Amino acid sequence: MSKMRYIAGRIMGYRLFLPLLCLAIVLLVNVVKTPSFFEITIRNGVLYGYIVDIMNRSSELVILSIGMTLVVAASGGTDISVGAVSAVSGAVAIFILGGGQTSTDFYHAPYLLGFLAAIAVGALLGAWNGFLVAKMKIQPMVATLILYTAGRGIAQLITEGQILYLRVDHFKQLGGFIPGIPLPTPVFVAILCILVTLLLLKKTALGMYIQTVGINSKAARLVGLNSTRIKFLTYAFCGLCSGIAGMIITSRVYSIDANNAGLNIELDAILAVALGGNNLGGGRFSLLGSVIGAVTIQALTTTLYAMKVxxxxxxxxxxxxxxxxxxxxxxxxxxxxxxxxxxxxxxxxxxxx
Amino acid sequence: MNFRIKKLDSKQFLLLITIGLFLVMYLIGIMVFQDKNFGKLQVFLNLFISNAGLIVAATGMTMVIITGGIDISVGSVIAMTCMLLAWMMEIKGMNAILALIIVLVVGLVYGLVQGWLIAYLKIQPFIVTLAGLFFARGMTAVISTDMISIKNELFLTWANAKIYFPFGGAVNRKGVMVYPYLYPSVLLALITLVLFFVILKYTKFGRSVYAVGGNEQSALMMGVNIRRIKLKVYAVNGVLGTFAGFLFSLNTCAGFVEQAKGFEMEAIASSVIGGALLSGGVGNVFGSLFGVLIKGTIETFITFQGTLSSWWTKITIAVLLAFFIILQSVLTSRKVKHS
The missing domain is CATH 4.10.170 (p53, subunit A)
Incomplete structure (x- = not known):
């Protein structure tokens, strides 16, 4: 009896227990409500089904929540500009690739240029946030409120208030399928982002540094860590993630609508971090927790859609x-x-x- | 005669800059748009008319920010209020006064729940009010996904009652003397503002709000019941949110799901431009009034200019925000070095 209790205690004490339990409950509801939920079929050589859909749709949220986790961990604050930054990145990409025209069906510039520009713009905007938070010591929410307000304005400035379309099959691949591969591309991008970030955090001391700075920024400085630079880097990285997410969002609909691209996604991203069992006050963090949080949010959304809400x-x-x-x-x-x-x-x- | 010149501290300095900036912007407007009568009293009054709801929302927001919290649910609460009012009066045929009372009670309950979660369960205000944002916006859609226009007679009398000024009239193109006017909503908003200025400055509750925001630990030592103060603040803020929604609905006379999206950020921006620090303890409701007026002036600029696109409002407000936020940061860091 006591051993059972001990094991149960160990399982429940596991950091990811609650986030995983939440995800399991959401999925279990479907077993009863929508029995077809777990079916996966193959149509035209690609996989279809609610589960694939959840993985696919949660990709950009997963990517954003990675950046958000690091920001929260290092600075104890949230970046509320990620949605707006995604919109700017998407707008830049389509503007460059489409030559600024409302609707085109061929690239006006090499794809790589558009892709890199989008990510660079994301990182740049993230760096601006980082500068305000780390260097100017402004509270994260206030600092990122600036880009939250300006971001969609800037994106509209780029698109001149119109919806720009880019009807090129190659462009749709990032948010859709690469011919011959049965799983949607965003899933691979998300997994790649998780792996690269995990490698960076675990194979170098970076993860430890971020935690230290988050727990006590002054103490971290006293033991020789450059707190300012670490905070700055997390924001720049979060911007980079927003850029990638922005590319996926625009690629899904092969167009950019500055007003609605990535709307309210910052709220979901923050939520994902909180659901992952992370303290929004900074310090100890779990990247996988946030990823599970992000998937839970999407699972909930898909579940409710399946229940015709x-x-x-x-x-x-x-x-x-x-x-x-x-x-x-x-x-x-x-x-x-x-x-x-x-x-x-x-x-x-x-x-x- | 004994004149004592008070030394300006950084808080007053920030407020002065905000007021000064507003005056400068307005004077520039008068000079640039001389031919379009920017200087007319009515143009100034329109700033208040179109932002009556925002003034009340920003008042509540400032109070919440002073405690060191945040409320991002305000925009959704306003949408829910408008929809609830429209639904109760049009679909259920309810009396306008009864509908208003019900809505305010809903606001109180909403604030109490949010306040309880924040004060007693110690969940971050951002997350609680984020859920509040989702809930209110969702409830708006649950009530009705279609737009409901308000045609209730009593309500429309409130909405359209013009209060004319006895002076400052001008003869319009048809040769009729037109006096500048205000709507009752503006008076209600300004009364609320003054009321909360007095409450925050001169009552025990108001001082406790500042104490809690300044330093919770010290406030606790002084014997302030932190939890109860926070609960009260969010409850009052809930009522103010629905009241702002009522004033908002007097302008729009309709309820629909997409209404007042992003309104919370306008309220936060107004408070910040008005000198409230999001770390808590510092803020002034009059400052947020000027924050609202500055936002209104930028919008008026863009309407008067005619060729500028609407997105310039966002960009200009963001530039102003950046200016104020960096200024605040520089001023506070200087203060730290001095002491």
């Missing part, structure tokens, strides 16, 4: 689930419940006596 009403369920999950992870609630249990125990004890 309309896109607008989806938010109600999302809100309830978010509060439940965050409240479950809250240390205060645990304490309150414990107090309650003690009080009840005392009461019943009195009655027995």
């Amino acid at each position: 309309s896109a607008d009403q989806l938010y109600v369920y999302k809100a309830v689930v978010v509060i439940l999950i965050v409240a479950l992870q809250s240390a205060e609630l645990k304490r309150m419940l414990k107090n309650l249990r003690v009080r009840v125990a005392v009461q019943t004890g009195k009655e027995v006596a």
Whole structure:
């Protein structure tokens, strides 16, 4: 009995236990509600099914949540500009590749140039955020509020307020399928991003540095870490991730709508980090937790769509689930419940006596 | 005579810069758009008319920011309020006064729930109000996905009651004397603003709000019940949010899902431009009024100019935000070095 309890305690004490449990619950609902949920079929040589869809649709969120995790860990704040930065990156890419025309069906510039420009712009905007947060010591949310406000304005400036289309099959591949490969491309991009980041964090001391800076920035400086530079780098990296996500978002719809590309995705990204069991106050972090968080959000969305909930009403369920999950992870609630249990125990004890 | 010249501290300095900037922008507008009557009193009053809701929302936001929190649900709450008002009056045929009371109660409950989660469960304000944002926007869609126009007579009387000024009139093209006017919504917004200025500055509750935001630990030592103060602040903010929604609906006279999107960021931007520090403890509701007016002036500029596209509003506001935020940072870091 005590051994069982010990094992159960070990499993529940595992950092990723709660995030994984949440994901499992969301998926389990589908076993009952939509039995066809786990079916995967092959059509035209590519895989179809809700599970593939979740993996596919969650890709950009996964990529953004990677950057967001590092930002949160190092600075204890959130970057609310990632959606807007994605829109700018997408706009830059389509502007360069499409030659600034409203609708074209051939590249006006080499693809690599457009891709690199988009990512460079993302990293540059991220660096601006990093400069404000790390160097100017401005609170992250305020600092990134600037680009949150300006970002879509800048994207509209680039597209002149229009929706630019780029109807080139090659351009659609990043957000769709590469011929001959049955899995959607965004999944590979997301996995690649996770692997590269994990390698960087685990094979170098960078992960440790970020944690140290997040726990106590001053102490980190005293032991010889350049806190400013580390914070700066996380923001630049987050911008880079936004750039990649922006490319996938635009590639999916082979167009850029400056007003709506990546709209509200920053909220989902922050949510993913919180759902992953990370403390939004900085310090210890788990990259995989955030990834699981991101997939959970998309799984929830897809589940609700499968249950025929309309896109607008989806938010109600999302809100309830978010509060439940965050409240479950809250240390205060645990304490309150414990107090309650003690009080009840005392009461019943009195009655027995 | 004994004149004591108070030394300006950085907080007052920031407020002065905000007010100064507003005046300079307005004067530039008057000079540049001389031919289009930018200097007319009505143009100035329109700043208030089109932003009455934002003034109230920014007041609540400033109070929340002073405690060191944030509320990003305000835009969605406004959309929900408009929709709820429209639905209750048009579909359910309810009395306008009753509808207004119900809406305010909804705001109170909304604020209490958010406040409880933030103050008692210690979940970050950003996450709680983010869920609040989702919930309110979703509820708007649950009530109705179609647009509902408000045709309630009493409501429309409120919305269209013009209060004319007895002076400052001008003869228009038809040769009729037209006096400048205001809507009741503006008066309500300004009364709210003054009320909260007094509450924050002169009551025990108000001072506790500043104390909690300045340093929770010290506030606790002073015997302030931090949790209760926070709960109260979010509850009041919830009521202010729905009240702002009511004022907003007086302007639009309709409820639809996409309404007031991004409104929360406008309120936050107004507060920040008005000198509120998001780390808490510093802020002034009058500052946020000028934040709102500056945003309104930029929009008026763009309308008057005619050829500039709407996205310049966003870019200009962001540039101003950057200016103020960097200025704040420089000023506060200088203060730290001095002390």
